[in-house]
Amino acid sequence: MSEDRNGSDSGDKSWLEKIALLFSSDPHSRNDLEEVLLIAAENEVIDEDARSIMEGAMKVSDMQARDIMIPRAQMVVIKAECTLEEILPQIIRSAHSRYPVVGDSPDDVLGILLAKDLLPQILAKDNDNFQIRDLLRPTVVVPESKRLNVLLREFRENRNHMAIVIDEYGGVAGLVTIEDVLEEIVGDIEDETDHEEDQFIRKISDEDYFIKALTPIEDFNEHFKTTFSDEEFDTIGGLVIQAFGHMPARNEVTTIDNFEFKVINADQRKIHSLRMRPLEE
Known part of the structure; x- marks a missing residue:
C-alpha cells in the first residue's frame, strides 16, 4: 500500500511539475504548452472544455482574417438604392443583425446597416423620404492578412462586430464578424435564429x-x-x-x-x- 501511494505521489509530482513549468521564467514552445494542457485535462485539473478554449485562444494567434471570413460570393448585402419595402423581406429571410450596404458594385461598401436601426422607419407613417444612407454606420476595413487575435482585440476596444476584408488590390474579399473569431476559440455559437x-x-x-x-x-x-x-x-x-x-x-x-x-x-x-x-x- 505504501508503494502504491509512493507511486501515486511520484505520478502526481510528475504532472504537477509540468504544470508548474507554465509559471517558471524559462522559455517554452507551443508544443510544451499544449502538452501541459493535455496533462492537466487528463488529471482533471481542468476540464476538456477549458482545455479546448485555451488551445483555441492560442490557435487564433496563428490565423488570419482570410482563414475564417465569409467569402464575397456568400455575403448578404443590401443595395443602397433599395426601398424599405425591398429591404425588409431580405432581412427577414437572412435573419442577420448587420448588413454591408453597397453602391454601384460589391466593392463599393458605403457602410454597415444595423437591422435594429430600421425599427423607427418601420413604425413611421411616412416612408416616402426613406434614405438608407442616413442609417449607415462606419465600415471597418481589414486586410486578409489581419491576425485574428489582433482583430478580436480591436473589435473589443472599438466596440465593432463586423469588418469588411479586402484583398491586396483593394477589392472586397469577404467579411468577418466577432462571432466568427469567437467560434474559433469556443466552437459553434448558435442563437435563437439558428432554426x-x-x-x-x-x-x-x-x-x-x-x-x-x-x-x-x-x-x-x-x-x-x-x-x-x-x-x-x-x-x-x-x-x-x-x-x-x-x-x-x-x-x-x-x-x-x-x-x-x-x-x-x-x-x-x-x-x-x-x-x-x-x-x-
Whole structure:
C-alpha cells in the first residue's frame, strides 16, 4: 500500500511539475504548452472544455482574417438604392443583425446597416423620404492578412462586430464578424435564429452545399440520393473523420465517393461544419 501511494505521489509530482513549468521564467514552445494542457485535462485539473478554449485562444494567434471570413460570393448585402419595402423581406429571410450596404458594385461598401436601426422607419407613417444612407454606420476595413487575435482585440476596444476584408488590390474579399473569431476559440455559437430545420443541409449554389457535421447519414443519403452506410457512424461528421484518418483542421479536404468535403469549422474534438461539392463522374 505504501508503494502504491509512493507511486501515486511520484505520478502526481510528475504532472504537477509540468504544470508548474507554465509559471517558471524559462522559455517554452507551443508544443510544451499544449502538452501541459493535455496533462492537466487528463488529471482533471481542468476540464476538456477549458482545455479546448485555451488551445483555441492560442490557435487564433496563428490565423488570419482570410482563414475564417465569409467569402464575397456568400455575403448578404443590401443595395443602397433599395426601398424599405425591398429591404425588409431580405432581412427577414437572412435573419442577420448587420448588413454591408453597397453602391454601384460589391466593392463599393458605403457602410454597415444595423437591422435594429430600421425599427423607427418601420413604425413611421411616412416612408416616402426613406434614405438608407442616413442609417449607415462606419465600415471597418481589414486586410486578409489581419491576425485574428489582433482583430478580436480591436473589435473589443472599438466596440465593432463586423469588418469588411479586402484583398491586396483593394477589392472586397469577404467579411468577418466577432462571432466568427469567437467560434474559433469556443466552437459553434448558435442563437435563437439558428432554426433546427435549416441546421443540417443548406444549398449555396448548384455545386456547393453547407453541411452540418451532425447531419444524419440517413438524411444525407435521402437528400443526395447516395448509399453511404450508417452501420459504423450515425453522422456525416463521423464518416468524414474516418475518411481523413485523423481529426482534421479547418480547410482540410477529403473525397468520399463522388463528393468533396472541406472542413469549415472544427476544434480538437470534433468537426462542426463542412462544405460539400459533388464531383463529376
